[in-house]
Amino acid sequence: MAETLDPVIHQQTRLQIISALYRNGRASFTDLRDGLGLTAGNLASHVGRLEASGYVRSRRRLSMAGQEVHYVITSTGVQAFDAYTQGLQQLIASATAGLPRKQ
């Protein structure tokens, strides 16, 4: 199954990160770490992979909590996530095709 889906996105932590960014547009490092229950190192390495693929870009911003690194989903990232969820739906649809439906 993994061959048909984007391998950069098809990984639990990266999928959670890109889903969160897709929904919110952008988020700070601290919010992502706390909100998704990740360690700083784990988040940094996975978000780095998304950034290297051009799905996410980072920028340092001054906010109410001081200087923070914020991650923003790029248009490439949005397209990749849309394609991934479509692929996922097709996989689920093909896996359940022909199964008897409950009335």
Next chain:
Amino acid sequence: MSSEPGFSAGDAAEAIGRASAFTVPAQRRAEGVTILVWGLISTIILLLNVMFSDLYGFMHRGGWREAVAGWYWAPLALLGVMATIAVWRIAEVSAHVPAGRRRSWKFLVSAAVAMAGLTVLLLIGTPVAQAGFAVASVGLIWLVIGIFDLTHATPTGRRSILLVGTAIVLAGVIYGLMIGGNNDLGWRYFSRVATPVAGGVPTLVGLWQALRS
């Protein structure tokens, strides 16, 4: 660090579902807009105060005019409450928060506390430096909301509320000390001090939080 072997479509759907609970940035933006709304409402109230009292002497003509002048802020405050609830409903609906877990009603509690605070201040009157105390009392309402976390704000939102409250209280106290016991002088310059402080500070802080979150 490629895709995980054994990571199924079901696992992927579950991961996407878990990430959908991550709504902190949306909450923060909604909080920023809420603070901004109350900053604008405060500015309008204070500017109308200038119009009613300083320009036309409307408040001092007695009868129905005095009653109108005493309560003109109430519909504006109600407008603020409605705008607040609307902003939070939009934020909660877009974040797919289930109806039972929505917290927009908590702003009604905050608004009721703010109204009660203002009413008590109107009933008991103010200490010597009336105008300074009036400015500081607006800040006290912000501080009460922030200290007791009446809006269940995010840490950033709570910091913004406390920052706004502290700035207004400090400005009110400084103004009160500057005018001493001279109430006439204090009220004459009240709007000029209160509008940028009680209206401008929350407007700017709210705008900042809404745009930077």
